[in-house]
Amino acid sequence: MRVHNFGAGPSTLPLDVLEEAREEFLDYQGSGMSVIEMSHRSPAYQELHAEVLATARRLVEAPEDVEVAIVQGGASLQFAMVPLNLLEPELTAGYAVTGTWAAKAMADASRVGPVYAAWDGTAEGFRRTPADDELVVHAGTRYLHITTNETIGGIRYPEWPRVAVPIVADMSSDFMVRPVDWGRVALVYGGVQKNLGPSGAALVFIHRDLLEATSELPNYLSYRWHVEHRSLGNTPPMFTIYVMGKVLARIEERGGVAALAEETRRKADLIYGAIDRSEGFYRSPVDPAHRSHTNVVFRLSDAELEARFVEEAARAGLVGLRGHRSVGGCRASLYAGLTFESVERLAEFMDEFARR
Ligand code: PMP
Secondary structure, eight states: OOOEEOOSSSOOOOHHHHHHHHHHTTSGGGSSSOTTTSOTTSHHHHHHHHHHHHHHHHHTTOOTTEEEEEESSHHHHHHHHHHHHHOOTTOEEEEEEOSHHHHHHHHHHHTTSOEEEEEEOTTTTSOSOOOGGGOOOOTTEEEEEEESEETTTTEEOSSOOOOSSOEEEEOTTTTTSSOOOTTTEEEEEEESTTTTSSSSOEEEEEEHHHHHTOOOOOGGGOHHHHHHTTTOSSOOOHHHHHHHHHHHHHHHHTTHHHHHHHHHHHHHHHHHHHHHTTTTSSBOOSOGGGBOSSEEEEBOSSHHHHHHHHHHHHHTTEEOOBOOTTTOSEEEEOOTTSOHHHHHHHHHHHHHHHHO
């Protein structure tokens, strides 16, 4: 029996994608082999690969001068690649510290070059994202790094910030469920294991201007190298890309990013609705205007009751609801692969558990 999986990533994928992959597994399109056994230089794989890159670009509505790359190492490698590729002598970068992931991105960047906190929500306990006029951007700033959605804290920027420098965004937990404002954004990246597929890669969109400036880097760390080789400079994570292709095709069929953004908001409304009508039985620790649509974080009165909630939910087939180990509490991740029905089941369970 398949469960309703609210895990924060890797996370649930559309059932028909899994079934199709199973169906094709031993013999991909008459090749007599599975996609993970074939050469990455074979025509069958090259076609699949090119199609995935093209679909990804269409979905984020990338302008002509924005390039796409698939890079292994997840979002974590991007924490290093962004400053390695973008920082230049005399230039710095600002980081909006909105939670665990933004802090990690900044910590890695600080090992590469001089960076600073453009805003820091640590003292407030990461309950919200900054308003535009709270972001302090120094002279000589190459980019402002933001985390559009904090997966652990459960907060999101309600709007793309308006600042005088290009934005670099970690979109790991709201990739393809939030449109990208290309007027303000120079680079976005995210691990694909939440909304888009299995783990094993980050998807990166980068403005071509930023490739010009790239200094001499080892090949794999260079965006220019990935773009010039269409992400086939070395052996790519073929299975990840293959499954991601199927997920992206479905997102496109479902109306693309705008439709998915709306659907995700409606999913989130169902769970926040259960929290808000529980009269304090469930509590959301975040500022209502900054509530994440993809990671709904909530608390019960004590850790014991939270453990009981997670355990009874699991018995009802609702799994992955334990909060991140660093913060405790509960968290429901509502990614693109999760059905509306799963979310309805959780909202009903929350009502019923609170009543009991
Ligand atoms: N950024 C965010 C917002 C995340 O949620 C995560 C993973 N949960 C990461 C970065 C790190 O991603 P990866 O595991 O792909 O390195």
